Amino acid sequence: MAGAAGMALGGLVAATADGGLGSGNGLGGAYVALLMGLTGTSLGALALTRSRRTG
DSSP: OHHHHHHHHHHHHHHHOOSOTTSSSSHHHHHHHHHHHHHHHHHHHHHHHHHHHHO
16 A cells, blocks of 8 residues: 555655656656655565465
């Protein structure tokens, strides 16, 4: 859930940021949040799948 929330907030910041990358509006951080949120969501799903298989 934390990964999905990070992706949602990163997407929100990226969609509402004025200016481009390096303008000080947090667009770089939004991209990092999207990437880390995707990574966290993927690893969480992988762990959940693995825990269900091993019992």
